Amino acid sequence: MAAILQNLTYQGIPIWRHALVIQWTAQILSGFLVVFLVAWFFFNIANAIDEREIPYGFSFLERAYQTPIGQHFLPYETSDTFLYAFVVAAVNTIVVSIVGVILATLLGIFVGVCRLSGNWLVAKVALVYIEFFRNVPLLIQLYFWFYIVLALPQVREGYVIADRLYINNAGVSIPFPFPDGAAAALFWIALAVAGIIAGTAVHRALTQREITTGQSSYPLIGGFATAIVVGAVAWLVISFVAGAPFVVSQPAPQGTFGRIAGGFTISGGLMALLIGLVMYTSSFIAEIVRAGIQSVGRGQIEAARALGLSPMSTLRQVTFPQALRIIIPPLISQCLNLTKNSSLAGAIGFADLTNVAKTMTQTAPAISIFILIMAAYLAMSLAYSLIGNLYNRHIRIA
C-alpha cells in the first residue's frame, strides 16, 4: 500500500492531481455515465414495449409484409415476408446507388475538367453549373424534377420517340434485354466475365510488350477486341445450343388504357431521383476533380508539354493519374453521400430502403428495424470504402 502511494505521490504531488489518476477517473466516470444513459434508454424502451404490447425481437421478419412496394428490381409479391421485402428495398437502394455513382462520377469528371478549360466560355458554364446545383438543397431539386415528370402528358397522349421510347407521366419506357432462360443467361454472363478477365490479361501483356520492346502493340484495342470476341462467340454458341440468352423486350401500349407493357419502365420517382442525385453529386465531384487536377505541380504539365505531348495526352497520361491519388478519398465519401442521399426517395414516391423501413415500422418493432437499417447502410459504406481503398492502393506511388 505504501509502495503504491509512494509511486503515485511523485515529488509531493498529491494523488488527486496525478495525471494518471485524473485521466482514469475521468474515463471511468464518462464510461459509467454513458452506460447508465444507454441502460436508462433501454429500460424505458422495454417499459414502453411492455405497456403498449408492441412485439419486439426479429420474429416479425418471417411474417408476410402484405404491403405493395412501388417500383422494384427483384420480383416481389405482397405475400412475401418482411425479410424478403427488406432485401427488395435494399436492392432498390443499391441499384440507384450504383447507377447514380457511375453517372455522377462521369459527369463530375467532365464538368471538373471543363471548369479548368482554357476556353473561357466552357469554364464559366461549368462554374455556373457547379455553383447552382451545389447550393440548392437536394430535396428541392428532386421535387423540381418529379413535378416535371408528373406534368408530362398522360399515357395515351405521351411522347413516343422512334416507336421505341415512351415518355409519359408514368415514367420513361425503354427497350431492355431480359433473360430468356435463367441458365443460358447466367452461363453467358459467366463467359462474358471470363472474356473481360481475358481482355484485361491481354491488355496487361501487350502493355508489358510495348514497355519492354518499344514496339507499338495497341494494348487498349487488343484488350477490348479480346473481350468482345469472347463475348460474341459465347453469345453465338449459346444461341445455337439453347436459344439467345437475352431477348430485347420492346415497350408497346396495351389494352384499353394504353398502359405501356414490355421493355423496362423507369418510374417517374426513379427518374427524378436519378437525375437529381446525379446532378447534385456531380457538382461536388467536379469540385473535387478540379482541386485534384490543380494540386498537380505546374512543372509536371510544363515538362509533359516540353516533351511534346498534346494537351489531351498531358491531361490523360500525366495530370490525371497524379490527380487521381488526391481525388479518390473524397470521391469515395461523395459516393457514400449519394447512397445516403438516395434516402430522400421517399419524398417523391420511390420505395428505397429508408422509405420501406418507415412503412414497416407501422406493423413491426421500430428498434429492430433501426438496427437492420443501420446494418444495411453500414454494409454499403464498408463495401464502397473497401473498393475505394483497394483502388487507392492500386494507384498509389509504390
Place this chain on the structure above:
Amino acid sequence: MSTVTEPVTTQLPPPRSEIGLVGWLRANLFSTWYNSALTVVVGALAAWALWYGLRWLFIDADFTVVSTLGGLLIIGQYNTDQACAGQNCFWRPQAALLLVTLLLGMSWGVAGEGLTRRIAIIVATVVALFAFLPYSLERMGWDVRLLLLANVPSLLLGWALARYTRLGTWRWVAILSVAAFLLTLVLLRGLPGVPGLQPVSVLYWGGLMLNLLLAVAGIVVSFPIGIALALGRRSRLPVVKLLCVVFIEVFRGVPLITLLFMSQVLVPLAFPENFPLNALLRAAIIITLFSAAYMAENIRGGLQALHPGQAEAARALGLPGWQTTLLISLPQAIRNVIPAIVGQFIALFKDTSLVYIIGMLDIVELSRKFATTYVENNMLPYLDDVQEVFIFLALVFWIFCFGMSHISGRIERHLGVGER
C-alpha cells in the same frame, strides 16, 4: 571622358491582335480551331438556354403561387388562428428580426468598413423593401409594414451603440447574440400568463424562420460538440476514444432522414412519458448531433495535418496540455479546414429541409403542400405551374448558401490560409 550612350530601346507596342478585346477573345475563346468550334457550339447552347430560361422566367412563368403563399413562406403557420387564437402574433417573429438587424448594425460598428458593412446594409435594405410589397392592406397591414421598415433604424441604432458606447467590442456582440437567440426562442414560444405573449406550440413554427432557427442552433451547438468529439477521437484515453469513435461512426453511417425518422418513433420510447421533448426539439437535437459528427471529422483532419512540432514547442515552453490544445493546436487546425467547416454549415442549412419527415412545415414542405393543394382544388390550371415554387425556393436557398461560401472565401483570404 567617354560619353555613355544610352542603348537604343525602341519598344514596339504588341500587335493589335494580341491586346484589348480582340486579344482577349483570341486567347480565351478562339486559340485553336477546336477551341473555336467549342466556343461556337457551347455559346449557341448557352445562348439558347439563356434565351429560353429568361423568356420563361419573365413571360411564361406565373409566380402567383409564390405571392399567394406570401408571409407563409417566411413564418409558416405561426400567425394563423390555430397557432395563436384570438390575437395577432405577427410582431413576435418581426421583433426577432429587429434583434438580428440590431446585432448586424453592431457588427458593422465594430468591424468598420468592408464585407460586414455591406452585408448589414443589404440585409436591412432587403427586409425594409418587403414593406413595399404590393399586397392589399387587408393581407399586409400598416403595422406589419412599419415593423419591417423599423429594421433600418434598428440597424443604425446597433451601429450607434457599437460606436458610441462601451458595447462596441466583438465580445459584447457575441454575448448579445447568444442572449438575442435565447430571447428569440422565448419570444416565439411565448410565456404563459404574460399578456401578449401567449404560448404558441412549436408545431406551428414554420417557413424560412424554422429553417434559419434550426440552422443557427445547429451551427452554434454542433461546433463545440464537434471539437470535443474530434479531440476525444484523438485522445490517448481508450474509453473516451472508443465512445467518440462509436458516436461519430453511427451518426455518419446512417442517412439523416433515417435518424430524423427514428427520432420520431424511437426516441419518445426511450424517455419516460411526459418528458418535455417535442418533435421540433428532437429534430433540432438530431440535426445538431449529425452535423457534429461530420464537424468532428473535419476538425480531426485539420488536427492531423498540423505539424507535431507546434504542440511540442508549446509543451516545451511550459504550456499545460489544455492550453496547448486550446491556444496552439485548435486555432491552427480550424483555420486550415475553414472551407470544410463552412461546407458543413451549408450542408446543415440545406439539410434543415428534411424536417418534412417529422411533419414540420418548413419553407420547402409548406410550399410543396400548399402548391399541390392549389392544383388539387383547381386554383391553378396545371401541375407544371408548381415549378415556379421550386425555382423560387431554389433561389432563396442558393442566395443563403452561395453567400455563406462567398464569406468563407473572404475569411480564408483574410486569414491567409495556404500562404503561411
